Each structure stands twice: as C-alpha cells, then as structure tokens.
Amino acid sequence: MQLIDGKKISEEIKVEIAEEVKKIKAAHGKIPHLAAILVGNDGGSETYVAHKVKDCEQVGFKSTLVRYPAEVKEAELLGKILEINMDGDIDGLIVQLPLPAHISEQKVIETINPVKDVDGFHPINTGRMVIGLPAYISATPMGILELLTRYNIDITGTYCVIIGRSNIVGRPLSNLLSLKANPGDATVTVCHSRTRNIPEYTRQADILIAAMGKPGFVTADMVKEGAVVIDVGTTRVPATDTKSGYRLKGDVAFNEVAPKCSFITPVPGGVGPMTRIALLKNTLLAAGKKIYS
Ligand code: GUN
Numbered sequence: 001m002q003l004i005d006g007k008k009i010s011e012e013i014k015v016e017i018a019e020e021v022k023k024i025k026a027a028h029g030k031i032p033h034l035a036a037i038l039v040g041n042d043g044g045s046e047t048y049v050a051h052k053v054k055d056c057e058q059v060g061f062k063s064t065l066v067r068y069p070a071e072v073k074e075a076e077l078l079g080k081i082l083e084i085n086m087d088g089d090i091d092g093l094i095v096q097l098p099l100p101a102h103i104s105e106q107k108v109i110e111t112i113n114p115v116k117d118v119d120g121f122h123p124i125n126t127g128r129m130v131i132g133l134p135a136y137i138s139a140t141p142m143g144i145l146e147l148l149t150r151y152n153i154d155i156t157g158t159y160c161v162i163i164g165r166s167n168i169v170g171r172p173l174s175n176l177l178s179l180k181a182n183p184g185d186a187t188v189t190v191c192h193s194r195t196r197n198i199p200e201y202t203r204q205a206d207i208l209i210a211a212m213g214k215p216g217f218v219t220a221d222m223v224k225e226g227a228v229v230i231d232v233g234t235t236r237v238p239a240t241d242t243k244s245g246y247r248l249k250g251d252v253a254f255n256e257v258a259p260k261c262s263f264i265t266p267v268p269g270g271v272g273p274m275t276r277i278a279l280l281k282n283t284l285l286a287a288g289k290k291i292y293s
Contacts, residue, residue, distance in 0.1 A: 001258055002151070004230075004265045006143070009150050010273035014059055017280050021060040024287060032287035033062040034118065034279070035084050037095045039077065039103070040070030045096045052094070055276050061283060064090065074103045078111050085113040091286040092118035094279070115292050118282035121168070130175045134291050136282045141173040143274030144209065144230055145183050151263060153207075153228055156185040161201045163218070163251070164211035165192040169232055173209065198222070210251035220256040229257060229264045232271050248272075 025031050034056055038049045049065065056063035066080060077095075084093050093116045099105050109117075114124040120136035128135035137145075148155060160177050164170040170190055177186040186207070191198045193212070202208055202222040210218045211232035223229060233251030250267030258264050265271055285291050 001261050002263050003258075004147055004151055004263050004270055006147060006265060006270040006273045009147060010277045013146070013277045014055070014280070017059045017277075017284055020284055024284075025060075030089075030287070031060060031062050032092070032283050033064070033090050034092045034094070034283045035064040035066065035087075035090045037066045037068070037077070037080065037084075037093070039068045039072055039096070039099055042098070045098075049096050051276060052279060055280055056283075059280055061280070070100045072103075074107070077103060077108065081108065081111045085111075085116060090116065092116050092279075092283040094119045115289075116286060118279060118286055120172075120282065126172065129172060132179050132181060136285070136291060137176065137278070138168055138172055139275040139278035140169045140211075140232060140271065141176055142278035142281070143271055144173060144232070145176060146277065147230070147265065147271070147274055148207075148228075149183055153263060155183050155207060158186045158206040159204055160186045160188045160207040160209065161191060161205035162188065162209045162211060163191045163198060163202070164209075164213070164232070165190050166211065169211040170209075173211075212251060214251055215249035216251070216253040218252040218257060220253070220260055223257050223260050225260050226262045227260065229261050230271060231265050231267050233267060234272060 021031060036049050036052055038045060053063050053065055084090050093112055095108050097105055109121045112122055114122045117125050118136055120138035125135045129137055155177060162170045162174055174188045174190045178188045189201050191201055199222045203224055205224060205227055207228045208223060209230045213233055213235055215233060215235045215237060229252055231250035231252040235249045236246040237249045239247040248268045
C-alpha cells in the first residue's frame with residue numbers, strides 16, 4: 001500500500017507555479033491577480049478564503065479580497081462582479097460559497113465572466129469541460145486528476161466508481177474520467193443516495209472515489225484487493241485534543257481499508273491540499289490567457 005501524499009505534491013506544485021510567475025513577470029511585466037469576494041462571516045468560508053489569499057502570496061500572485069456583510073443586496077454584489085469582469089488587471093474571480101439565502105448563487109455564478117471563472121463553476125466552463133474543450137476545471141476534480149497523474153496511476157480502461165453526485169465533485173469528475181483524453185478513457189459509475197446496492201459496485205472498482213460526506217462510510221468489505229481509493233470526505237467532527245476543537249474525518253474507514261489498497265489518500269493531507277492548488281493553476285492559466293485564446 002502506498003500513501004498518496006497530497007500535502008507533499010501540493011508543495012512541489014507551488015514551487016513550480018512560483019517559477020511560472022517569475023517567467024510571466026519577465027515576459028509580460030505583470031503578475032497573476034486573483035480577486036475573491038466573501039459575503040458574511042461564516043467561520044468555514046473565512047478560513048477557506050484566508051488560505052486562498054495566503055496561497056496567492058506564497059506563489060507571488062497579487063490578490064484582492066472584497067468583503068460584504070451578510071445583508072448585502074444581491075444587486076450590489078452583481079454590480080461588483082460586473083466591475084471586476086471589466087477590470088483589466090484582475091485575471092481570476094471567485095465568489096466564496098455558500099451565500100446567504102436571499103442571494104441566488106446561480107445568478108452570481110452566471111454573472112462572472114467565464115474567462116475569469118477560475119472556480120470553473122460557470123455553465124460555459126462546465127459545458128466546455130463535458131465535451132472536452134479547454135476549460136477551467138473545478139478544484140476537487142482537478143486536484144484528484146493531478147494526484148493520479150503525479151503517482152503515475154494510469155486510469156485508461158479502468159473501472160472507476162464514484163460515490164456522490166454533487167455538481168462540484170462527483171458529476172464533473174465522472175465526465176473527466178470518461179473523456180476520450182489522457183487522463184481519461186475510464187469506465188465510470190456514479191453511485192448516490194438512491195443507489196440500491198452501493199457495495200455491489202464498489203467491490204468491482206479499480207479506482208474508488210468517495211465523495212458523499214459520510215464519515216467512515218467505505219469499509220474494507222466494500223473494497224477490491226489492490227484498488228486505488230481516493231477519499232474526498234472532510235467532515236468536521238468534534239475533538240477535545242485539537243486546537244480548533246474539531247478533526248477532519250474522511251468518507252473512508254482508513255485503518256481497515258488501507259491494507260487492501262495499492263494507493264490511498266489520507267484525510268487530512270490527501271485531496272484537500274490539492275484543491276487549493278487547482279485555484280492557483282487556473283489563475284495562472286487565466287493570466288496567460290491560455291484557455292480561451
Ligand atoms: N465553497 C466551498 N468550496 C468552494 C470552492 O471551491 N469555491 C468557492 N467559490 N466556494 C466554495
């Protein structure tokens with residue numbers, strides 16, 4: 001069994017990105033610039049956005065954080081997005097989700113210029129991704145593909161089972177894995193809360209991706225000997241022995257599943273750090289205008 005070390009790979013990629021930033025600066029006299037909009041003060045969102053800003057600093061990007069109180073009017077937020085869409089100095093824009101209930105997330109996502117949509121949430125990017133055109137790929141699917149590639153795990157012809165059909169993980173990942181591309185060419189099944197017998201599928205999987213947010217759901221009896229297991233779960237469970245007062249738990253019962261695997265990602269330190277890298281990679285692409293040019 002080999003542990004897939006997302007933390008180590010993400011540090012390596014940050015060094016690579018920092019090198020690219022130097023090249024772009026030398027060639028074009030500018031540095032990649034990410035803008036993030038944060039509405040309200042949800043603890044989780046505050047932490048995620050703070051990480052994103054810190055990651056930008058680390059690789060030499062410029063970042064702009066725009067904050068609004070939770071009561072901000074939808075029209076004001078949309079107006080700010082339109083302003084950033086027109087700002088020639090800003091390459092990428094993200095609006096941290098979730099948003100307060102009175103604001104339409106879909107309207108917000110669709111107001112972001114697809115060329116600056118480095119989260120890859122705009123239907124134009126989703127649509128382009130589905131048919132294999134260059135597009136911004138959303139963070140978790142991109143992070144998973146990058147991990148598989150860096151560990152030389154060839155998915156061609158494999159049977160991949162994904163548990164979870166969310167718009168930001170399971171659904172896009174199922175499309176990417178089955179594309180006629182490299183990485184791609186896998187046969188994919190998406191299981192979800194209404195699937196009748198999930199273990200029947202997972203036991204056949206060469207690559208099993210757990211992304212439904214149920215801690216410890218995947219047990220050893222559900223996994224084929226020699227499978228690759230990717231754990232996307234990051235449920236916060238209360239803990240008395242950590243500074244934060246919680247601990248992240250994956251969707252896989254790691255201790256019993258790991259001995260059966262050829263490769264497995266831990267939680268934390270597997271997929272999580274790679275999702276932060278995807279945003280940096282997309283911002284770099286946006287700055288180089290390599291997607292839509
Ligand atoms: N909330 C949770 N994950 C994400 C993400 O990847 N992007 C944005 N904008 N909000 C999120």
